[in-house]
Every structure is written in structure tokens, then in C-alpha cells.
Amino acid sequence: EPEVTQTPSHQVTQMGQEVILRCVPISNHLYFYWYRQILGQKVEFLVSFYNNEISEKSEIFDDQFSVERPDGSNFTLKIRSTKLEDSAMYFCASKVAGGEQFFGPGTRLTVL
Amino acid sequence: AQSVTQPDIHITVSEGASLELRCNYSYGATPYLFWYVQSPGQGLQLLLKYFSGDTLVQGIKGFEAEFKRSQSSFNLRKPSVHWSDAAEYFCAVSRSGGSYIPTFGRGTSLIVHP
Numbered sequence: 001e002p003e004v005t006q007t008p009s010h011q012v013t014q015m016g017q018e019v020i021l022r023c024v025p026i027s028n029h030l031y032f033y034w035y036r037q038i039l040g041q042k043v044e045f046l047v048s049f050y051n052n053e054i055s056e057k058s059e060i061f062d063d064q065f066s067v068e069r070p071d072g073s074n075f076t077l078k079i080r081s082t083k084l085e086d087s088a089m090y091f092c093a094s095k096v097a098g099g100e101q102f103f104g105p106g107t108r109l110t111v112l
Numbered sequence: 113a114q115s116v117t118q119p120d121i122h123i124t125v126s127e128g129a130s131l132e133l134r135c136n137y138s139y140g141a142t143p144y145l146f147w148y149v150q151s152p153g154q155g156l157q158l159l160l161k162y163f164s165g166d167t168l169v170q171g172i173k174g175f176e177a178e179f180k181r182s183q184s185s186f187n188l189r190k191p192s193v194h195w196s197d198a199a200e201y202f203c204a205v206s207r208s209g210g211s212y213i214p215t216f217g218r219g220t221s222l223i224v225h226p
Contacts, residue, residue, distance in 0.1 A: 001215070033213070043202060043216040056213060091155060102213075103148075103155035103216065 001061065004104035006092050009066045010112045012034045013082055019075045021107045025094030032075045033093040033101060034067065036060070049075065114139040114205045116217035121191055124223040125193050133188040134222050135177075135203030145186040146204040147177055156202065162186065163208070173197070198224040 005024045013019050025032050034046040047057040049067050064080045075094070079086055089108050093101040115138045116192025125131055135142060142165050167179040172205040177188045186203060200221050204214035 042218050043204075045213050059152060063189070075113075100158050100161065103157070105153060105155045 004092055004094055004102050005075045006090075006104040006107050008107060009105070010110070012112065015049070015111055016081050017086060017090070019079050019082055019109065021064045021079075021090050022093075023075045023092030024073050025065075025075055025092065025105055026102055027073070029096055029102070030093035031055075031097070032067075033095075034077045035091040035093065035103075036088040037086075037091065037106075063064070064093075076100070079109075084111050087111045101106045114174055114204050114207065114215045116203050116215055118217035118220050119222045121218070122221045122223065124225060126225045127193050127195050130189045131165060131188075131193045131197070131222070131223075133201050133203075133222070135186045135188065135217060136184050137186065137205040138184065139201070139205055139207070142181070142208055143205045144208050144214075145179060146175070146206070147171065147175070147186070147188045148202045148204060148216075149173075150200040150202065150219075152199075159188070159201075193222075193224055195224045195226065198222055 019047050021088045021089040035043050037103045047061045066078045068076050087110050088105045090105045091106045092104040095101045117136045119134050145158040146161045148157050150156050159175050160168045160169045169177050175190050177186055177206045179186050201221045202219045203217040207212045
């Protein structure tokens with residue numbers, strides 16, 4: 001069964017460093033999403049992406065965040081200058097039009 | 113804006129017992145409602161969803177949920193829990209139509225005793 005994959009499973013970085021989280025959505029999906037879950041808190045929407053542009057974003061998704069689909073398979077989330085409060089689990093999801101979202105297993109980001 | 117409340121942070125049941133996980137939502141119109149399950153190290157898996165029609169929704173793994181508009185609830189049920197059901201369960205709501213990006217509740221952690 002096709003699935004969304006994410007790498008790395010765990011990323012540790014120093015405050016102020018840039019990180020790139022990678023996702024490979026399901027191959028025929030056209031809608032892509034990033035969510036985050038701070039430990040013990042809700043899963044929060046960050047951004048949605050369709051047709052090579054951001055279609056919707058939340059207040060959390062400020063100028064330090066960016067997304068990109070650099071090729072036909074990857075979908076990345078970049079955090080330019082990480083802060084301690086960026087420590088969270090980051091989930092990627094993808095879907096087809098009108099379909100349900102399929103989530104990846106997540107990347108745990110730890111900012112020291 | 114929509115919101116979701118899952119009042120129980122942890123639920124402990126014995127294997128074979130019945131289960132009900134509570135979910136209340138706040139939304140001005142008829143919402144789309146979802147239940148997701150997250151096993152350790154796994155992503156979120158959709159158990160079931162309600163868009164319209166029959167208010168009792170059947171999902172995967174023997175789960176069902178009932179939409180009660182008068183109570184703004186969408187509780188998840190299973191008649192007999194298996195040890196493999198131990199996981200985190202998330203209720204979510206989205207606006208009907210459009211991109212339906214879900215707003216999630218905090219989750220309920222299900223512990224199953226043998």
C-alpha cells in the first residue's frame with residue numbers, strides 16, 4: 001500500500017541553525033500539507049500546498065518557514081533559524097482532490 | 113473558527129471491554145468530522161469520517177462514531193477492545209467543503225490492560 005514517508009525520523013539541531021525536513025508524498029497526490037505537534041499538545045496545521053504554491057497557511061507559518069517541491073517527488077519544510085519552541089513532531093500529509101489526507105510517520109525535531 | 117475538545121487525556125480499559133472516546137466540537141455550520149489513530153512511531157491514520165447522511169458512521173478496525181448535532185458531539189466507540197488498539201486517538205473537525213483542513217483535538221491516550 002502506498003504511504004507517505006518522512007526523513008529523518010529524528011533531527012537534533014542547535015538554536016539558530018537551518019533545518020530541512022523532507023517528505024515524499026504518495027505519488028499521484030497533488031495536495032500537500034505540513035502539521036506540527038508540540039509534545040503534549042494538539043496537532044496544528046502549518047501550511048497547505050497545491051500547484052506549486054501555498055494555498056493556505058496558519059499564523060504559526062511565519063517568515064522563518066518555507067515549503068518547496070524541488071522535484072516531482074519531494075516536499076520539504078525549511079525552518080530558517082530554529083528556536084527552542086520549534087521543537088516538535090512535524091507531520092507531512094498528502095491527498096488527492098476530494099480525498100482524505102494520508103499522514104507520514106513524522107519527524108521529531110529537537111532544538112537545543 | 114472551529115475547535116475540538118477531547119475531555120479525556122487518558123482512558124484505561126480491559127481487553128474485551130467496550131470503549132467510548134468523547135469528542136465535542138464547536139463550529140457554526142455542519143462540520144466535517146474525523147477520528148484519527150496514532151500508534152507509536154506511526155503517522156496519523158484515518159479511522160472514519162462524517163461528511164453528511166447517516167449519523168452513525170462505520171470505520172476501520174471495528175470502530176464506529178455517532179454524530180449528534182444537538183450535543184455537538186462525535187464520540188468514537190468500539191464494542192470490544194483489543195490490546196492492539198492501544199494508541200493515541202484524535203478527533204478533528206473541518207469546515208464543510210473546500211480544502212477541509214482539520215482542526216485537531218488534544219488527543220486521548222488509550223491504555224489497554226490484559
